[in-house]
Amino acid sequence: MKNKCSFLASLALSAAAMPALAGEITVYTALEEDEVAAYLERAATDMPDVTVNVLRLSTGDLGARLIAEAGNPQADVIWGFALTNMLNPGIYDQLGPYAAKGAEALNEQFRDKEGRWFAPTGYVGAFCVNTERLAQLGAPVPTSWADLKNPAYKGEVVMPDPSSSGTGYLQIAAILQGAGDEAGWQLIQDMDPNMAQYTTSGSRPCRMAQAGEFAIGASLSYVAMQGIDEGYPIQMVIPSDYAGFELEANGLMKSSANPDDAKLFLDWTLSTGAVEAYAARKDLVTIPGVPRSPQAEKAGLPEDLAAVLFPMNFAASGEARDAIITKWREAVGR
CATH class of the missing domain: 3.40.190.10 (Periplasmic binding protein-like II)
Structure with missing residues (x-):
């Protein structure tokens, strides 16, 4: 698949409204736009065979959308979403368990006991x-x-x-x-x-x-x-x-039409490439061993x-x- 990442405006109708193709996933996020752009650039390098279509909304708007779509979910992955909102039963119940590679290294307070979410950043x-x-x-x-x-x-x-x-x-x-x-x-x-x-x-x-x-x-x-x-x-x-402070949680939608690629993306969010991207801009990274950024100093x-x-x-x-x-x-x- 062609190396490609799509970043969609928060108020626009997007590929999230259509079924994703094999090798293509739809990701919902509340991360800031500049973060999303930087992370997707690295993801495109690390996962050249997966097209990542992203819909970015503010936390409140994203939560409302997920609940409104509960009868017909459109996303494969929730990425960088406030844990407080992720724990809403109307959203949490849409998540399926997945043990992302590297999640076991996170402190227990940064991952769900049932494996429905993990939070590498905050x-x-x-x-x-x-x-x-x-x-x-x-x-x-x-x-x-x-x-x-x-x-x-x-x-x-x-x-x-x-x-x-x-x-x-x-x-x-x-x-x-x-x-x-x-x-x-x-x-x-x-x-x-x-x-x-x-x-x-x-x-x-x-x-x-x-x-x-x-x-x-x-x-x-x-x-x-x-x-x-x-x-x-x-x-x-x-x-x-x-x-x-707030944790930014990631999770797999149990309705995902492309679970293999969705899981690959979730694995990437705990990978070396992702950690390097986090370290360049995040103040709170829960993954052990991440160096302090020059900006923080x-x-x-x-x-x-x-x-x-x-x-x-x-x-x-x-x-x-x-x-x-x-x-x-x-x-x-x-």
Whole structure:
């Protein structure tokens, strides 16, 4: 088969709407577009006989699509999808067990006991702080979520909408799990007057802070690391109170029309080639022995992430997701 990888726009009708041919698979993902492009380039080299058609959607939109298609699934593989969402019974029940090559090396917390998912990567919530804009405002660099209540930041903070963004949801979930319901919701409401907007993308708040549109973007650490490496006047801050994170899970759809090629792709996501691609851009890689990236060093990412990350309860996050999003909309009124 010709060496080929297809990257499809998130809102476009795609090859996912048609049965895949032999040597061709349809992959659904919530990974960021730049990540998908970089990983598929390496996958094309490592798997020249498999055509990979990818549909990329935001976490919330992808979850809704998977549930809507439950009666007639279109994907062969789910790739890089928030574990919190993957654990939704309406999605989890569509997955078939598969022991991908190398999955046994992952710590038990990064793979399913029934073999329906494994998570080689994840993402960490972080603030992207434009130090030049803050200096103009005469405001201090925030170090925690609690700091974002400061009136000095009014109209200067941007964060993702948790109803559409997995990043936004992990941030809210970490606050609620860490502070408890009463104090957590109070903090969310106290921060809201300073929020200029809630975006649909987890990376966009950091991009906006990089461009100087706003002083603070609650986003992802790897996006902050990229921005710092590219020379933007930003500082990465891992919140000292509730540093949430999410795992990016992969799984085989039990309805896959091309399970052999789907399994080959899943094996690739734990291969040397994939690990090298992850190491160049990811902040959280669960595969043992992956070296720390130069970007992480430059941005000051803590060497021992486990010591600073809030111990997320992903099952609880998944179970409470609909209720939390409903209450969030009521709390912030947007």
